[in-house]
């Protein structure tokens with residue numbers, strides 16, 4: 001085996017980024033989880049009035065995977081309410097067009113990997129420097145400052161260093177769970193809805 005030019009050995013995250021079959025397999029699992037989350041949201045009924053929810057799924061563009069996707073969504077059946085309810089998702093992170101796990105891994109690798117690897121991965125997914133800077137800013141200035149994070153981090157087994165988010169979070173799930181990407185995206189699902197994303 002040829003030694004890597006980088007000090008860090010190939011990680012699971014890197015395999016996900018570099019291998020399309022891994023991405024598709026991961027996406028299939030995440031899609032199933034999203035279907036379950038949607039079923040649970042439907043069973044709870046309208047968050048506003050408790051009324052029955054009607055399906056109002058919509059097509060959702062996603063970069064980083066080659067699958068056709070639809071975002072699960074509902075609309076209250078009561079004429080006087082009609083509130084739209086979009087359940088949490090493990091596939092998306094706010095309104096970003098890239099799959100959530102791509103946003104996590106590409107931002108994370110700026111901490112853990114060499115500049116060379118960062119550039120290769122960036123080019124592969126067509127993520128320009130400005131976009132990556134925006135994502136990083138979001139993790140540090142918005143995510144780390146959100147009330148949802150302060151609540152959620154208390155559930156983690158060990159403390160996570162905020163200055164190196166989301167790398168520190170990815171490392172945490174990598175050392176503590178068998179399916180780190182799935183576990184991490186479940187953890188991040190509250191940030192998939194728009195209200196939480198801008199918090």
Ligand SMILES: [Zn+2]
Pocket residue numbers: 046047048049050051076077078081082083
């Ligand atoms: Zn309602």
